Amino acid sequence: MMKKYQFAAAGLAVAIGFAAQPAMAGDPKSCASVHVAELGWTDIAFTTGVAQVLTESLGYKLKSDLLGLDVVYQALKMGKLDVFMGNWRPIQNEQFKQYFDEGSLDVLGPNLLGAKYTVAVPTYVADAGVKSFADLAKFGDRFDYKIYGIEPGSNQPLIDAVQKNEFGLGKWKVVESSEQGMLTQVDKAYRKQKWIAFMGWEPHAMNVDYNITYLSDGDDIFGANFGSSDVYTLSRKGYAQQCPNIAKLFQNLQFKVEFENHGIQAMLKQGKSATAAATEMMRKNPDLVKTWLNGVTTLDGQDGLAAVRKKIGS
Structure with missing residues (x-):
């Protein structure tokens, strides 16, 4: 009888051991x-x-x-x-x-x-005096009064700011295209050291490929800390x-x-x-x-x- 009880206890211990291990769940096939x-x-x-x-x-x-x-x-x-x-x-x-x-x-x-997500300029432009949104209007002709954006719907806060003439940007135009279209313009300008303002964000390769500066004072448009x-x-x-x-x-x-x-x-x-x-x-x-x-x-x-x-x- 002792051996019988021993075998029974051993079997129970094995069963408990299996039960204690977490079951792998997965998902129903409808989720595939x-x-x-x-x-x-x-x-x-x-x-x-x-x-x-x-x-x-x-x-x-x-x-x-x-x-x-x-x-x-x-x-x-x-x-x-x-x-x-x-x-x-x-x-x-x-x-x-x-x-x-x-x-x-x-x-x-x-x-x-x-x-982060806000307007940026090449650092050589920032070094020439454009470090904030308020600085843009001072040099409007250097930028041809344009800020390059991405897809329609993604630039609306900036468009609203232009329409309200915030920072004296009433004469400016937000040029909407696509991420690649905008980056093509940035690359062309950067290679020739021309002035350009554009929608910048991180993470993105633009932060590795170019030396850029995000403009300050845009908290009311994109949020605090450079559109953090x-x-x-x-x-x-x-x-x-x-x-x-x-x-x-x-x-x-x-x-x-x-x-x-x-x-x-x-x-x-x-x-x-x-x-x-x-x-x-x-x-x-x-x-x-x-x-x-x-x-x-x-x-x-x-x-x-x-x-x-x-x-x-x-």
């Missing part, structure tokens, strides 16, 4: 496709490239659409998009206040702290409840400014695709990748970190 949006901004293209490498390593399929900012918020509200990684705060939270007030989308958390911003990840309503594993990955995805600056530079100067640049930067930053995969599995519940390391070859 992840629909995200980009704006044509290289920083979001790069972070989306990181997300694509990670999600596809985990057995998901990521689809990315190029949309205008207004359309992105409406698509999230309607449930047409799963995730958007480009919620620059505070500027977008003021511009799209109604969506946050009505609770028509969810906030998964920050993906970058310490970004934090970038957040948004999702459609209820996404984290329906697809908790992949939502956990997006909640974990927090970047560093230098990481993005150099990843973006690999895209713009070396011609790498977003996923190739992402893979290169992830290989160089294995500890960061490890934090992203904390508590995240593959779609079918296997070891997420092992799957990613196998994919990127680290």
Whole structure:
């Protein structure tokens, strides 16, 4: 009888041991496709490239659409998009206040702290006397009364300031095009040491490629500390409840400014695709990748970190 009890106790101990180990979760198959949006901004293209490498390593399929900012918020509200990684705060939270007030989308958390977004000039222009918004009007003819912007919808605070004649900018024009269109103008001017004012932000390769100065005194337009911003990840309503594993990955995805600056530079100067640049930067930053995969599995519940390391070859 003693042996029988011993075997029974041993079996119970094994059962308890198995039960005590955490179960790998994964997601239902309905979550296998992840629909995200980009704006044509290289920083979001790069972070989306990181997300694509990670999600596809985990057995998901990521689809990315190029949309205008207004359309992105409406698509999230309607449930047409799963995730958007480009919620620059505070500027977008003021511009799209109604969506946050009505609770028509969810906030998964920050993906970058310490970004900035405001008007910039080459440092040789700053050294000549243009260091603040108030200085622009003094040298309007040198700039041809133009400030180069990016996609329509992304420059609205500056357009509003011009229309209100803030800082004496009433005669000026905000030239809207695209990120690449604006950077082409910056590059041409910089090479010839000509004067140009443009929308600048960090993280971006422009901070590595050029010596630029962000203009002061624009707090009322872009926010304090040179448009100091934090970038957040948004999702459609209820996404984290329906697809908790992949939502956990997006909640974990927090970047560093230098990481993005150099990843973006690999895209713009070396011609790498977003996923190739992402893979290169992830290989160089294995500890960061490890934090992203904390508590995240593959779609079918296997070891997420092992799957990613196998994919990127680290």
